[in-house]
Amino acid sequence: MPNLRYFGQGGFVLEHLQSNGWTVVDTNKKAELMVVETFDNQEGNSLERLKSTVELMRNALDEIEQHQLQSFIVITDSSSVSGNPRQGLQTHDGACPNGVHGFGTLTAETLARKAVQIGICTRVLRIADDNAKIRNLDKTLDSLDFSVSYRLIQAV
Numbered sequence: 001m002p003n004l005r006y007f008g009q010g011g012f013v014l015e016h017l018q019s020n021g022w023t024v025v026d027t028n029k030k031a032e033l034m035v036v037e038t039f040d041n042q043e044g045n046s047l048e049r050l051k052s053t054v055e056l057m058r059n060a061l062d063e064i065e066q067h068q069l070q071s072f073i074v075i076t077d078s079s080s081v082s083g084n085p086r087q088g089l090q091t092h093d094g095a096c097p098n099g100v101h102g103f104g105t106l107t108a109e110t111l112a113r114k115a116v117q118i119g120i121c122t123r124v125l126r127i128a129d130d131n132a133k134i135r136n137l138d139k140t141l142d143s144l145d146f147s148v149s150y151r152l153i154q155a156v
Contacts, residue, residue, distance in 0.1 A: 003030050005069070007060045008037030009052070012130045013075060013137065027063070033141075036060045037075040038108050040101045053104030057111045064115055071144055072115040075137070077128035078154070080106035109152075116150045127155040 004022040006014055017035070018024065025031050041052040057074070064072065083098035097103045115122045123140050127133045132155045140153060 002032035005031035005034040005060075005063065006037070007056045008035070008075075009039045009041075013037050013133055016134050016137070027067075032070045033073065034060060034064065034069055034071075035073045035075065036108070036112075038077070038105055040077070040079070046100045049100045050104045050107075053101065053108045054111075057108040061111060061114055064120065065118065068118075069120060070146075071121040071123070072112070073123045073125065073137070073140065074108060074112045075125045075127065075133060076105045076109055078126055079128075080109055080126070113150065119149075121146045121148070122150050124150075124152045125154075126152060129155065 002022070003025045004017060005027070006017070006024055008014065013035070014024070014037070022033075036056055038053045038056055041049060043049040043051070053076075060072075079098040079102035081094075081096050083096040083102050085096050095106050097106050109124050109126070112122050112124050121144060123144075125133065125136050125140065127136055136153055136155065
């Protein structure tokens with residue numbers, strides 16, 4: 001299997017990738033794939049809370065800008081769209097952040113487009129459930145179409 005550069009809290013997704021033969025490396029110079037898995041660290045301070053979303057993405061993008069890789073997958077929950085819509089809106093399409101974490105998640109999803117701008121095949125998985133994350137991650141990895149530069153994948 002190819003090499004993987006991983007940013008996140010570890011756990012279910014990382015363990016799954018490793019059990020399927022992915023080798024985690026400490027620099028993306030040797031990685032074909034980078035995965036950023038954001039999470040809600042539940043910190044009370046707003047700036048501290050953004051470390052598990054915005055700061056993870058920033059660190060990943062700092063590496064991407066220095067070294068090319070083939071594909072980039074960002075895994076978020078649905079907090080960027082699960083908040084309460086503003087009064088008077090007729091539809092709930094688009095962003096509707098759920099608190100500070102939701103704003104951080106929305107920022108991470110938006111920053112993923114930076115990888116597309118520098119030519120990296122990018123997928124954003126907006127899925128909260130661990131089992132659904134694994135199913136969609138496996139499906140995404142099995143069907144990567146490099147002619148499609150960006151795709152947002154949501155659990156149905």
